Amino acid sequence: MNVCIVGTGYVGLTTAAVLAELGHQVYCVDQNHDKIEQLNRGYIPIYEPNLKEIIEKNRDRLTFTNGLDLGIKHASTVIICVGTPSLTDGRTDLTYIQSAIDHLALHIDSYKTIIIKSTVPPGTTEQLYIQLLEKGVPNHLFSIVANPEFLREGSAIFDMLHADKIVIGLRPDDQRSLPIMKSLYAGISCPYVITSLTGAEMIKYASNAFLATKISFINEMARICDAVGANIHDVAKGIGYDPRIGPHFLQAGLGYGGSCFPKDVKSLEQVAHSQKITPHLLQAVQLINDSQVDLYIQKLQQAVNHLSDQTIAVLGIAFKPNTDDTRHSPAEHLIRKLSEAGCIVRAYDPKAKLDSSHQPNVTQTDTLQEAVEGADILIIATDWQEFQQLNWREIKARMNGPIVLDARNCLRRQDIEQWGLQYIGVGCG
Ligand code: UGA
Numbered sequence: 001m002n003v004c005i006v007g008t009g010y011v012g013l014t015t016a017a018v019l020a021e022l023g024h025q026v027y028c029v030d031q032n033h034d035k036i037e038q039l040n041r042g043y044i045p046i047y048e049p050n051l052k053e054i055i056e057k058n059r060d061r062l063t064f065t066n067g068l069d070l071g072i073k074h075a076s077t078v079i080i081c082v083g084t085p086s087l088t089d090g091r092t093d094l095t096y097i098q099s100a101i102d103h104l105a106l107h108i109d110s111y112k113t114i115i116i117k118s119t120v121p122p123g124t125t126e127q128l129y130i131q132l133l134e135k136g137v138p139n140h141l142f143s144i145v146a147n148p149e150f151l152r153e154g155s156a157i158f159d160m161l162h163a164d165k166i167v168i169g170l171r172p173d174d175q176r177s178l179p180i181m182k183s184l185y186a187g188i189s190c191p192y193v194i195t196s197l198t199g200a201e202m203i204k205y206a207s208n209a210f211l212a213t214k215i216s217f218i219n220e221m222a223r224i225c226d227a228v229g230a231n232i233h234d235v236a237k238g239i240g241y242d243p244r245i246g247p248h249f250l251q252a253g254l255g256y257g258g259s260c261f262p263k264d265v266k267s268l269e270q271v272a273h274s275q276k277i278t279p280h281l282l283q284a285v286q287l288i289n290d291s292q293v294d295l296y297i298q299k300l301q302q303a304v305n306h307l308s309d310q311t312i313a314v315l316g317i318a319f320k321p322n323t324d325d326t327r328h329s330p331a332e333h334l335i336r337k338l339s340e341a342g343c344i345v346r347a348y349d350p351k352a353k354l355d356s357s358h359q360p361n362v363t364q365t366d367t368l369q370e371a372v373e374g375a376d377i378l379i380i381a382t383d384w385q386e387f388q389q390l391n392w393r394e395i396k397a398r399m400n401g402p403i404v405l406d407a408r409n410c411l412r413r414q415d416i417e418q419w420g421l422q423y424i425g426v427g428c429g
Contacts (some may be wrong), residue, residue, distance in 0.1 A: 001184060001305035003027070004071030004078045006100050008035060008064070010046050010325075011117060012081030014156040017051055021161075022187040027063045029072035039064040047324040047351050050157045070109075072107040077184060079115045079147075090266035092121050101128050101384040106133035110188075113180045114201060119264060121271050122201040124215045125169065129197075146197045148204035153258065154322030163190045169200025209282060212248040215256045216288040222409070222427030223295070224253035232355050232409065232427030237325035252427055253408040254330035254381060255292035262289075262328045293334045296347045296407050298339070299424055300377065303403055308342030311400065313375035315368065316382025316408075317349035324351035330380035335362060335408065346371040350384055369398065378402030383408035392419045 001024045005016045008030040016026045016046050030036055038045055041265060044052045057061060065071065066250040072078065082096040097118050104114065114132075118124045125146040132142060146169030151159045166188065178194065193203065222232040232252050235292065240247030258264070265282055272279035301307050319329035325333050331347075338345050339359040347354050347364050348371035354361040365371040368386075372395055380387050388410050396402075404416050406425040416423040 001025070001077055002075040003184070004029060004068075004075035005081035006030075006068065006071070006078065006080050006104070007096075007118070008032075008039065008045075008155055009083060010048055010156060011023070011083060011151060012079075013044070013046070013051060013055075013080060014048065014151055014160055015081060015117065015149070016062060017054040017058065018157060018160045019184070020061040021054055021149055022185075022352070023061075024184070025063075025074070027065060027075055029068050029071045030067055031066065033066055036066050044387040048156055049154065049250050049322060054157060069107050070105050071110070072104065076111065077113045077115065077180065078104060079117050081117045084118045084120055086263045086266060087268070091264075091270045092124075092267045094120065094124060097124075097128065098131065101131050102135060105132055105137050108137050108141055110141065113141045113177050114142055115147045115181075116144065117147055117149050118205055119148060119260070120146075120201060121267055122198040122205070123196040125201060126171075129171065132134075143171070144190060144197075145172050145174075145177045145178075145181060146200035147181065148200055150204075152208060152283055153325055154320060161188065163188055165191050165193050165220050167193045167195065167200050167203050169197040170196050171197060193351075205264055205268045207277065208261055209268050209285070211249050212256055212261045212265050212289070213281065213285050215251075215261075215287040218250045218252045218287055219426075220257060221227070225429070230427070230428035234429075235427075237370055251383075253292070253383070253410075254296065254334060255289040257328040257330045257333075258325065262286075293337055295329060295426065296334065296379075296405060299426070301406060302405075303424060304377070309339075310376040311344040311346070311374060311381060312338055312377045313371040314338070314345055314347040314373065314379045314381050315349075315387050316380060316384060317347055317354045317364070318352035318382050318384075321382055321384040322351075324349075326352050326354070329382075334379070334381055335359070346375065347429035350386060352382075370396045374400045377403040377405060379405040379407055380410060381407050383410040392416055392421065395419075396421055 003019055003024050004027045005012050006029050008028050016028045020026045035045055080100055082100050085093050087093045129144045148167055165183055170177055225232045236250035239245045269282045271280050282313045314335055316331045335345055335347055339362045345362040348368050354364040392415055404421050404423055409425050413423045
């Protein structure tokens with residue numbers, strides 16, 4: 001098939017790479033000239049494992065262009081992957097997607113299947129359908145489909161090729177799109193969930209809200225474990241064997257970040273309010289998450305006399321491992337709070353870059369060793385694999401003080417303590 005993808009963020013690029021791998025001819029359109037120029041030079045603007053390799057492998061099936069007209073001319077299937085960021089009040093900013101639809105309307109002169117992959121509040125895809133009609137595109141020239149993505153940054157290629165389901169939301173009168181969607185994803189073996197447009201939009205929101213709820217749940221359990229002297233690892237393991245609960249997303253720590261969970265949970269809360277529903281659970285999930293960084297700061301304050309005198313090595317800047325993304329990163333939030341508390345902070349991350357402007361006494365080091373050298377306290381803020389395999393004997397020799405704060409509960413206490421270091425986690429018994 002000839003496919004046009006609008007928006008080359010991590011969802012758009014991953015989708016393009018995988019569809020090219022599946023044999024489709026893919027036109028990737030983005031308004032950003034620099035990005036398209038970089039992609040044409042072979043430079044991938046984000047770090048995503050295997051993305052570069054798959055793009056290189058399928059280069060002859062991929063076209064990167066600023067011209068939507070070119071993409072639309074060749075493709076009968078258009079996938080919208082533009083950003084849907086948060087407005088200040090938590091509602092979703094639909095400006096980019098509405099503008100993409102306006103542009104699309106100018107170029108449609110033969111039948112197109114328009115697939116909305118951007119995450120949008122329930123009701124949006126139907127509004128976009130009406131927008132296309134109002135822009136003069138006749139009903140018989142297009143169908144619109146809600147087809148959310150469930151890709152995790154850091155394993156997006158794997159997640160798309162090994163999807164656990166494909167969700168397809170259709171308008172009630174749409175007889176044409178389902179076979180087209182099945183051809184598009186032929187080669188990906190998984191169940192299909194066929195539903196209405198709002199059904200598909202809600203599945204995406206409910207999925208992220210549930211995962212965020214699991215994280216806040218385990219973080220609350222960790223606080224209680226701390227108070228009663230139980231170990232949260234044992235609790236997570238114990239409850240995780242129950243198939244109704246499952247073992248995943250029960251890692252206590254600094255809380256969730258990234259470009260999806262914070263935005264989507266807030267947006268769903270706003271959707272509920274707009275329908276006169278009070279979303280008590282979603283509010284509690286966010287309240288817990290928003291106080292996780294403070295909880296760890298309190299732990300440090302209890303462990304040292306004056307936090308402001310401390311030199312602190314923070315390992316991890318990205319919102320999670322295997323990505324250079326720092327959007328809503330709890331690690332970055334922690335660094336800011338430590339800087340405000342007067343600490344000297346030396347941060348290190350294998351991929352992510354810290355914006356340390358306006359943060360007094362904060363620097364990013366090129367190596368982990370530089371960050372650790374002479375530090376009073378070491379904090380694991382992102383659970384990169386390499387931080388879980390450190391030589392603690394060497395770390396102890398480099399550090400000035402003894403404290404290791406495991407803010408991702410990803411280390412083994414005995415590995416730290418055997419070298420005379422002091423381990424602090426949350427809910428560690
Ligand atoms: C999330 C969802 O997992 C994807 O299914 C979804 O497609 C994506 O959002 C999206 O809406 O586009 P992502 O934001 O890449 O993916 O990250 P996750 O792996 O879900 O992690 C989110 C945050 O939760 C990270 O800060 C991570 O450190 C934290 N987390 C995760 C925990 O604190 N504990 C856990 O047990 C798991």
